[in-house]
Amino acid sequence: MAMGASSGSVSVRMYRGILGDCFLLRHGLDGGAVKHILIDCGVLQGVKNARERMAGIVRDLLETTGGRLDLLVVTHEHHDHLSGFLYERESFQKNFEIAEFWLAWTENPNDPTAVALHERFDKAKQALSALASHAKMAALKDRDFHIRTVMELSAFIGLDEAGRPTGASTLRMLKDKATPARTRYLEPGDVVTPTAIAGLKAYVLGPPRDEKRLRKDLPSRGAAKEVYLSDQADAGAISLHLNQLDNPCVDPCDVPFARPHYRPLETVKQQKPRDRTLTQRLYFDPAESQRQIDDEWYSCAETLALKMDSDTNNTSLVLAFELPDGQVLLFPGDAQVGNWLSWADQTYPRTPDPTQGGALTVDDILARVTLYKVGHHCSHNATLRQLGLEKMTDERLVAMIPVVTQVALDNQWNMPYPDLYDALKTMTKERVVIGDSEIAEETATFMKHQGADKNRPVLDYHPTGLWVEIRITF
Template structure:
C-alpha cells in the first residue's frame, strides 16, 4: 500500500475532474494574475487514531517551489496503543515533508486528542521550526472572559479530581469509568496535561496570535489564499450553548436540551462548601470497610442479606451524592470543545476549506453574525459556508458538532468530507454513536461519497486520493 501511494504521489495528483477541464475545473480555476500551478491546495489528514492532525500545502505566488505549510493540531485520544510511537511517526513525517519548517501552526483547543503529540512526540516536534502560532482568544491570558473561563475550569478540574477519588473509595466502578473517560481529554490520567502541550506550542514563537472572529481576514505574503476566523465567539452565552435545543433541531440525530450554565446542576457535593451530603462525614463509614471489617457484622446481617450484588447494586446510595460529577465533567468537556478555533481558508476562485475542530452548536450559530469587508465587498460567515468544498467534520462526527440546515445543507459545493474518527476506539470509550450514522449518510449524499475516515480505506472510486497507512491526502 505504501509503495503504491508513493508512486501515485510522484505523478501529478490533481483530481481527474480538474485535469480534464470539465465545468468543475472552470468553476474552480485560479484567479486572474495568479501564476499557473497544478494545484490550489493539498490537504493531508493523518491516521494516527481518534484525534486530529492536518497538514495543508498552499502554492506560492512568488516563484518559490516550496509550498506554504499549515499544520492544524496534533493529538490522539488516551487509550490509543503505543501513542508515542505513532505520534512520533506523524511528526517525523511532517518534518520530512516540510523540510523541518511549518509556516503556520494552529492549535484549536485544549483537548488531549488535539494536542497530545506536542508532548508525546516532543523530540520530533523540537526539530520543527514554526513561523507563526495561532491560538483562539480563549487562550489569551490578558482577555477578561478567558480569565473567567479559566478560573471556572480550574475549579471544575479540582472538583472532578476529588469526585473521582471519592467514587473510587465508594467502589462506584461505572462512575469511575465514565468520569475518567472524560477527564482523559485533559490528559490528566498520565501526568502530562493539555496545558503542558500548549506550553510547547507557545514556545515555538515569541508572540502567538490570539484569534477573534472580528479580526480581518489574513492573506499571508506570497500566497493567494485568505484565512478567516469564524470562531469561537467572544460571547459567553453562545459558548455555553452546547447541544441542539428540543424546539429547534439544529443538528443531526436526537435533539437535546442545552446544558445548564457551566457550574449549575453539577452537584453541590463537589463545591468547597458541601452541605448536601446524605450524612455528615463524621457519621460515614466507607463502603469497602463496612463490607469487610469483622467488627461490623451488623451491616452484613441487617443490610446485605439476601442482597445479590449482581442484581441489587441499584439499592446502594453511597455514591449517589456524586452523580453531579459526570454532569460537570460533560459540561467542562463540551465548553472546551466550543472554544475551538475555527478556520476557513479561501482558495483562488472563492472555494473554502473549513476546519471546524470540535466546535459545537453555539460556535456554529455565531458564524452567521460574522462579516468582513474584503476588496470593497461584504463577506459573511454564511457566504463562506456556501462555498465550502472541503469540510473537516466537527468533533469526530458527533451529534452536536455539525449543524444541519444552517451548516451542512448550506454547503452547496461540498466535494470532500474528512472525519478523523476511529469507531472501534470510540466504542471502547463508550461513545458508540461516534460517528453518528445519520450524519455520515448526509455527508455521503452531500459530498458525493468522497467521505474519508481514518479508520476505513478510501472509497475505491477515488483515484485522486493518496492513501498511505499514515495519512490520506487530497489535492484541489
C-alpha cells in the same frame, strides 16, 4: 470574494489511525515555494500504540516540511488535538521553526473574559483529574457507568503521570517556541492572512464571544437537550468527596447538618444487622442497593465531565481558508452547536470596507466550501444540519473524518454518527475519507463520482497508510 487569478494547489493531509486531529496543509502557487500549515497534532489518550504512532507522524511532518511550519494552528485545549506536541516535545523544540502561531481569543492571557473562563475550567479540570487518577476509581470503572464516563472523558483532558492536566503546559511550550511576537489571538469576524503565505486568507468564524453561545452544545428541543457551562458546585462536591475517600475524618464545616443529626455511614455499615435500627436495616438491605445515595455524587462527577468536554469543544477556533479562486476549506475543530450558531452573529469582516468589496455572511462562505474537516470525529452534535452541512452546496465538496471506529466502539461512542455520516456521503457524492478505512475500497468509492471538472480533487495515500491526502487545485 476571491483574491485573484493566481493558480496553484493545496494538499490537505490527514494522519490516520489516531482518533485525533493532525492535519498538514501544503499550499503553493504555481512557480512558488510550497508553504506548510499544521492544524493540531494529537491522539486520544489510551489509544493503542499512541506514542509510537505519533512519533511516526512527527517524523513524517519533519521530512515533509523540512522543519519549517509557516503557520501553526491549535484549535482548542483537548488531548486529541495537542498530545503530539507533548509526546514529541523534544523534536518540536529542537527540529521545528514556527513562523506564525494562531490561537483563539479564549487563550489570550491578556483578555479578562478568557482569563475568567479558564479559571472556571481549571477548577473543574483539577477536580476531574484528581477523580480520574484516584486509585479507587479504576476499580469502580467496570461496575459504575457514571465513573466509566468520567474515566473515558478524562482521556480528552489528558493527564500526566501525577494525574495533572497537560493541555495548558503544552500550549505554553508552543507559545514560548513561537514567541509572543509571532502569536496571534483571533476573534470571530476577523479576516486574516498568514504572514508567510501568499494567496491564502482565513475567515475566523468562532469561537463566540457570547457566553450563551459558549454554553450551548445541543439543539434547542426541550430543557433536557441543553448542557451548560461547568457548575462550580459540582467541582466543589467532587473535591470534598475525594478528600473524604482519603481521610474519613470529616471537617464539621463540611457537614450540611448539625452534629446531633450526623450519622457516619461507615460506622453503621460495620454494625451487625441485628444491632441496626429498623431504618438502618431497610437502608442497608441488599435488595434496596439501587436506592442508596452513598455514591450519588458519582453522577455529579459524570455531569461535570460531560459539561467540561462540550464546553472545551465550544471554544474551538474555527477557520475557513479561502483559496485564490474562491474555494473554501473549513476547519471547525470540535465546535458544537453554540459555536456553529454564532457564525451568523457577525459579518466577515465585522466592519465592512466598501473599498475591499464589503463583507461576507456565513452563508456566502459555506456555499463555497469544497473541503470540510468534519468536527469532533463525526459526533452527533458537532455538525449543524440546516444551518451547516446543507448550506455547503458546492458540487466539489469532499469531507475528511479523523476517527478510528473501533476505538470509538470500545468507548461506547457513536462515531461516526450514522445519520450524519449518511448525510455527508449524500452531500459529497460519497467523497468522504475516514481515519481507519479500507484504502482500496475508499479510493474506488471516492473516484466513482469525480466528474469532469478541471478542479476535481485528487486522492493519495502514504505507502503504509500513515496518512491520506486530498489535493485541490485552483
